Amino acid sequence: KNEVEQSPQNLTAQEGEFITINCSYSVGISALHWLQQHPGGGIVSLFMLSSGKKKHGRLIATINIQEKHSSLHITASHPRDSAVYICAVSQGAQKLVFGQGTRLTINP
Amino acid sequence: ETGVTQSPTHLIKTRGQQVTLRCSSQSGHNTVSWYQQALGQGPQFIFQYYREEENGRGNFPPRFSGLQFPNYSSELNVNALELDDSALYLCASSPIENRPDTQYFGPGTRLTVL
Numbered sequence: 001k002n003e004v005e006q007s008p009q010n011l012t013a014q015e016g017e018f019i020t021i022n023c024s025y026s027v028g029i030s031a032l033h034w035l036q037q038h039p040g041g042g043i044v045s046l047f048m049l050s051s052g053k054k055k056h057g058r059l060i061a062t063i064n065i066q067e068k069h070s071s072l073h074i075t076a077s078h079p080r081d082s083a084v085y086i087c088a089v090s091q092g093a094q095k096l097v098f099g100q101g102t103r104l105t106i107n108p
Numbered sequence: 109e110t111g112v113t114q115s116p117t118h119l120i121k122t123r124g125q126q127v128t129l130r131c132s133s134q135s136g137h138n139t140v141s142w143y144q145q146a147l148g149q150g151p152q153f154i155f156q157y158y159r160e161e162e163n164g165r166g167n168f169p170p171r172f173s174g175l176q177f178p179n180y181s182s183e184l185n186v187n188a189l190e191l192d193d194s195a196l197y198l199c200a201s202s203p204i205e206n207r208p209d210t211q212y213f214g215p216g217t218r219l220t221v222l
Contacts, residue, residue, distance in 0.1 A: 004150070041196050041216035043151075086150055095141065095164060096211070098150030 003027050006087050006099040014107055019074040021102045023087030026068065030090045034061050034072045037084040037101065046072070046085075077106045111135060112201050112214035120220045121189050129184045129217045131199030139163070139202040140182040141211060142174060146195045157182055186219075194221045 004025045013019055023032070034046040047054050047061040049070065054061050058077075063070040074081055087099040111134035121127050133140050139158045143151035153166035157176035171187040180201070186193055196218050200211035 035213075041198070041218065043198065043200075043213035045212075088150070095153035095156065095166065096143075096151075098143075098152070100148070100150045 002100065003097050004087055004089055004099040006085075006102050008102060009100065010103045010105075012105045012107065013077055015078055017077050017106075019077050019081070019104065019106075021072045021085050021087075021104070023070045023072070023099055024068060025070075025087075025089050027089065027091060027097070032063055032070050033088045033090070033096065034070075035086040035088060037086060039083075043086070074104075079106045079108050082106050112137075112199065112212050114197075114199055114214040114217050116217060117215070118218045118220075120222065122222050123189055123191060125189050125221075126185065126187045127189060127219060129186075129197050129199075129219070131182045131184070131201070131214055133180045133182065133199075133201035134203075134212050137201035137203045137212070138180050140176060140180065141200045141202070142182070142184045143198040143200065144168070144193075144195045145198060145216070146192075151198055154184070189221045191221050194219060 007022045031048050031050045033048050035043050036046050037043045049063040058075045060073040082105050084101040084103050086101045088096040113132045115130045141156040142154040144154055145151040154168050155165040156163045160176045173185045175183045196216045198216045200213045202211045
């Protein structure tokens with residue numbers, strides 16, 4: 001079993017829909033990260049969370065430390081939101097442990 | 109814009125060959141981490157370099173090795189390539205040792221082993 005699990009693996013929606021991507025982890029963490037990866041491969045950091053909730057534009061990330069669960073929400077989704085969204089956790093020093101990613105496709 | 113660059117963008121090698129991938133860190137960053145991302149999977153930590161010394165390693169065999177130079181650019185070397193080494197290789201630089209939450213990712217090098 002992977003230490004970081006995401007669901008769904010693939011998600012297709014229509015423009016304007018509210019999107020939720022889930023992440024569960026099984027290890028102790030110092031922080032949880034949501035990252036966005038476009039087809040070219042480069043990764044951009046969206047959020048880093050250790051508790052509560054963060055909002056940036058149409059993106060909202062929440063984390064429940066007790067339940068070891070985080071969600072990434074996208075409001076009023078747009079085709080340019082189409083990308084792979086990756087959840088990763090920091091386990092102390094040195095490295096990030098990544099989930100397998102959720103491929104999001106928003107159709108116009 | 110992160111300022112982390114990688115070269116080459118794409119590379120094709122055959123089994124048994126050796127490959128060197130390069131990463132130029134963002135200005136002011138003295139720590140670099142390398143990750144391997146197989147198709148459809150999340151990245152896996154290979155190793156990290158801090159001030160030219162290896163500073164942590166994931167579950168990768170010794171044929172994966174690295175270097176960090178005084179200007180904080182970095183190389184990933186893979187010897188005796190295997191088909192399963194085909195992947196996107198990402199480097200990420202950070203201004204602070206042991207703080208993965210400050211990492212900035214490069215665009216990656218896609219390696220295909222035939």
